[in-house]
Amino acid sequence: MFADRTDAGERLADELEHQGVEADVVLGIPRGALPVARPVADALDATLDVVVARKLGAPMNPELALGAVGSDGTVWLNDRLVSQLNVSEDYLEDVRQEEAENAAKKADRYRDGDAVSLTDAHVVVVDDGVATGATATACLRQVREAGASSVILAVPVSSPDSFRTLKEEADEVIALQTPPDFRAVGQYYRNFGQVSDEEAMAYLDQSS
Numbered sequence: 001m002f003a004d005r006t007d008a009g010e011r012l013a014d015e016l017e018h019q020g021v022e023a024d025v026v027l028g029i030p031r032g033a034l035p036v037a038r039p040v041a042d043a044l045d046a047t048l049d050v051v052v053a054r055k056l057g058a059p060m061n062p063e064l065a066l067g068a069v070g071s072d073g074t075v076w077l078n079d080r081l082v083s084q085l086n087v088s089e090d091y092l093e094d095v096r097q098e099e100a101e102n103a104a105k106k107a108d109r110y111r112d113g114d115a116v117s118l119t120d121a122h123v124v125v126v127d128d129g130v131a132t133g134a135t136a137t138a139c140l141r142q143v144r145e146a147g148a149s150s151v152i153l154a155v156p157v158s159s160p161d162s163f164r165t166l167k168e169e170a171d172e173v174i175a176l177q178t179p180p181d182f183r184a185v186g187q188y189y190r191n192f193g194q195v196s197d198e199e200a201m202a203y204l205d206q207s208s
Contacts, residue, residue: 004191005035005128008156008176012036013043015176016124016154023152024121027051029139030110031200036156037126038203044124048204049116051125052107053138054099056092058085068134069096070142071103076134110201118146125153125170129185133162140169157188 002008023046028037030050041048052071058064058081066087067077075096082092107115123143130136136153143151150171158166158175159182166173177188186192 002156002189004189005032005195006039008128008189009036009039009126012126012154012156012174012176013039015174016040017043019174021124021152021154021174022122023124025049025116025118025148026124026126027139027143028200028203029053029125029127029135030106031195031197032128033126034200034203035195036128038206040124040126040154046124047116050107050110050204051139051142052103052110053135053142054103054106055134056095056099059087059091065132065134066092066095068138069100069103070138070145071100071107072142072145073100074138074142074145075100076137076141078134109197110204118143118148120147120149122150123148123152125151127153127155129188130155130158130162130166130175131182131185133159133166136162136166137169140166144169157182157185 023044026037026041026046026048028034028050053068055068056066058066066082069075125139152172153170154174157177160178163175163178
């Protein structure tokens, strides 16, 4: 049980240092990952930036993720769910374009200037936890497309299934906890309140 996201970030930073992880850039997934990513970036003496993806909601049930799309248009789809729901190609393309634009706008809002170059960089992607893994997958693919030389996903807690599947997307996945009875990320935090955009952006403004 983590006290809050900052506590989780400090404990995650300790584990990464213990494992000898080195990074040029740490990327937090807004909004909830920024309080976790800040201690990690500080501990690794790395630049902190964001990587943004948006969920692709199902027809008639936008909370159900068909996949996710990054701010650069990189997409991941749950092919089994798409087939099961018989989702049309036209719907997928429409929602992909809309959510890619939303992700790009969010990334621009968070940054005061251009994105940090990831070309040949050692990158650690941080989230506050992983449930389905859809957003994390889209973010990892986006980092790959940007030319990173290595990509590690680091999270305080992950569902066991997502932990296994995300190993196909990253060079390494580090999770402090992968509980077999995982139900939701928030159950592993005493304080898991919403993080506002303003609060999240403040973590980017802090010097490492």
